[in-house]
Amino acid sequence: MRWQNLSAGNGESAENTAAPGLFGLDAVTRTFDTPEFRGITFHEVRARSIVNKVPGASRMPFAWTVNPYRGCSHACVYCFARNTHRYLDLDTGHDFDSQIVVKVNAPELLRRELAAPRWEGAHIAMGTNVDCYQRAEGRYQLMPGILGALRDRENPFSILTKGSLILRDLPILEQAAQVTEVSVAVSVGFTDRELWRRVEPGTPSPGKRLEVCRTLNDHGIPCGVLMAPVLPFLSDSPEQLRATVQAIAAAGATSVTPLVLHLRTGAREWYFHWLAEHRPDLVPRYQALYYDNAYAPTWYQRRITRQVHALATEYGIGPTPRPHPEPTPQPTPDRHAEEPPAPTQLRLI
Ligand code: SF4
Numbered sequence: 132m133r134w135q136n137l138s139a140g141n142g143e144s145a146e147n148t149a150a151p152g153l154f155g156l157d158a159v160t161r162t163f164d165t166p167e168f169r170g171i172t173f174h175e176v177r178a179r180s181i182v183n184k185v186p187g188a189s190r191m192p193f194a195w196t197v198n199p200y201r202g203c204s205h206a207c208v209y210c211f212a213r214n215t216h217r218y219l220d221l222d223t224g225h226d227f228d229s230q231i232v233v234k235v236n237a238p239e240l241l242r243r244e245l246a247a248p249r250w251e252g253a254h255i256a257m258g259t260n261v262d263c264y265q266r267a268e269g270r271y272q273l274m275p276g277i278l279g280a281l282r283d284r285e286n287p288f289s290i291l292t293k294g295s296l297i298l299r300d301l302p303i304l305e306q307a308a309q310v311t312e313v314s315v316a317v318s319v320g321f322t323d324r325e326l327w328r329r330v331e332p333g334t335p336s337p338g339k340r341l342e343v344c345r346t347l348n349d350h351g352i353p354c355g356v357l358m359a360p361v362l363p364f365l366s367d368s369p370e371q372l373r374a375t376v377q378a379i380a381a382a383g384a385t386s387v388t389p390l391v392l393h394l395r396t397g398a399r400e401w402y403f404h405w406l407a408e409h410r411p412d413l414v415p416r417y418q419a420l421y422y423d424n425a426y427a428p429t430w431y432q433r434r435i436t437r438q439v440h441a442l443a444t445e446y447g448i449g450p451t452p453r454p455h456p457e458p459t460p461q462p463t464p465d466r467h468a469e470e471p472p473a474p475t476q477l478r479l480i
Contacts, residue, residue: 167266171204171229178234182244182255193256193289197241199273201232203261205293206333208405209360212260214397223397224404228333231267238276245284254312255281255288264294266333278303287312291357293319295335295343304352315354316388317344321366322378329409330362337375341382348383355386361435362392363420363427364413372438380446387448389439391432395425 159175162168183196202216206228213223221230234240244250257263257277268274278300281288288307290297297304297315307313321327322337334340347354356379361367366375379387394402399421406414420427 163270168270171231171267173267173271174230174232175235176232177236178240180244181234181237181240182250191256191259193254193259195253195255196259197237197255197257197263197277198260199234199237199263199271199277200261200265200267202227202230204228204231204266204333205262205331207293208330209362209392209394209398209402210261211393211395211398213401214395215260217397224401227397227401231265233267233271233273235271235273237273238280241277242280242283245280245286252284252286255286256291257288258291262292262294263290264292264296266294266296268294268296274300275303278307282307282310285311289314289316291316291318292343293317293331293334293340295339298343298346301346301350301352304347305350308352313352315347315352316357317341317354318357318359319344319375319379320358320360320362320390321371322375323366323371326362326365330365330405337378341378341384344379344382344384348385353385355388356382356384357388357390358439359388359390360392361389361439363431364416365410367435369438372435373442376439376442376446376448380443380448384448387439387443389435391427391435393426394421399425 157177161173161175162171163173181197181199183198185191185194185196201219202221203210203212210227213227216223216227216230219230219232221227263274263277274297278288280286282303288311292315304313304315317340319337319340322341324336327334327337335343341356344354344356358375358379361372366372376387392402403414403417406417420431426432
């Protein structure tokens with residue numbers, strides 16, 4: 132990778148990056164010798180544009196996004212955004228977790244783009260690629276400026292996050308909600324703390340994320356839960372699903388939307404690498420479930436959805452249409468459409 136010659140130094144250090152082709156000559160690479168940022172390198176860049184049009188062919192339920200960061204120190208093993216680091220000449224594993232691109236001019240750029248005559252005030256989704264409330268946001272503080280720009284233009288927006296840092300911006304969110312449509316979803320796929328430590332090592336705990344959900348709703352910011360990802364054989368037992376939905380209900384979530392793990396290129400290699408190290412016994416079962424597709428079979432996805440919706444009804448959460456950006460499960464080949472007659476048959480595939 133292109134930045135290996137950087138020295139971490141003591142305290143803060145910065146130098147011009149050696150990747151002008153990717154980030155421009157004025158890009159700065161910075162490290163901070165504090166416990167929360169140790170081992171992380173930040174690449175501060177000045178983006179040329181910040182409101183991104185989602186390609187027409189996309190199955191995403193939104194058309195415009197704003198992403199002030201690339202890479203995510205929350206370091207979820209399964210993260211579907213990992214492959215985006217490949218385009219930066221970085222790897223999709225450890226580099227994705229530790230080489231973070233920061234678009235330092237995002238707030239001013241957004242303010243300018245929202246004021247452009249051609250901008251028609253469409254909904255903007257954030258947290259759709261990587262988490263805009265990852266740890267870097269604590270230092271760079273880009274989101275207050277971004278939210279302020281959206282508020283001032285009365286531009287509707289939504290945020291998906293695992294970060295409790297969003298509560299720092301509660302006053303601006305409340306102001307925005309007075310003048311436009313604002314919604315938030317926190318992502319909590321399971322409440323098993325042992326599993327959390329192993330697969331989402333850089334994130335606030337599931338309990339903390341659910342506290343965020345409660346606080347936002349208490350302050351009039353509608354917040355649902357994207358129950359994602361449900362991890363086959365790791366977080367999908369009836370007891371685990373029940374415990375998770377029960378906790379989501381207790382947090383006062385406006386909705387719960389389950390989403391089963393999907394493993395596209397980048398995430399797939401890293402997840403299987405993790406699985407081989409931590410749960411080698413599950414590798415054959417995952418190979419069977421995902422062997423010719425990035426998505427789990429339709430029968431499996433339907434089963435989880437049915438179970439979660441039934442639990443949501445039991446605990447008084449209304450399953451609503453997908454409230455927040457996440458990829459829709461991909462159509463799968465016909466062989467995946469039916470539930471297999473017996474588990475033993477599945478293992479033989
Ligand atoms: S918080 Fe979201 S963007 Fe960040 S690593 Fe986890 S799944 Fe990826």
